[in-house]
Amino acid sequence: MIFIALLGFLAIIFSILYIIVHFIKKIKDKQRILSxxxxxxxxxxxxxxxxxxxxxADTDELAQINELEKQNQSLSDENDTLKLENKELKSKITDYKNEKEELETKGIEFEKKIESLEEKKKSLEDEKNTLEEKVxxxxxxxxxxxxxxAKLTETNTNLDE
Structure with a gap:
């Protein structure tokens, strides 16, 4: 449709140039008549x-504008949902980091308990070995x-005989 508007604009320019040329020729020839x-x-x-x-052209552009507004609205809705999802994921990340830190501290405590139990086990094994030696x-x-x-009872029986 812009092509039709451009043709119209060119026709207007042609008519303006036609009247200018007519007046220029009329200066030389006073009898000249405008067609x-x-x-x-x-x-x-x-x-x-x-x-x-x-x-x-306005209706075509208006249709394009409406289509672009619909696309923009859907994209902004999608953007909002993605922002909410991003916030949720960030909160989950912080929760998981806190849980990880708690588990790491528990792991350190368990490692210390394991070390102390291994030391107790070692000391009990040493004590067991010493007691077995005593046994x-x-x-x-x-x-x-x-x-x-047995020797004394044998000697005692030998003496009694």
């Missing part, structure tokens, strides 16, 4: 084409004493 068919047809046709072209010594002593008792 009203050419002038008024070009002028009125140009105005009508220009008006029609501009009117339809072995006492078993050996017990066996020696049993041997002595």
């Amino acid at each position: 009203k068919k050419i002038f008024y047809t070009a002028l009125l046709g140009g105005f009508s084409l220009f008006i029609v072209g501009v009117a339809f 072995d010594e006492l078993n050996n002593k017990n066996a020696d004493l049993d041997n002595k008792v």
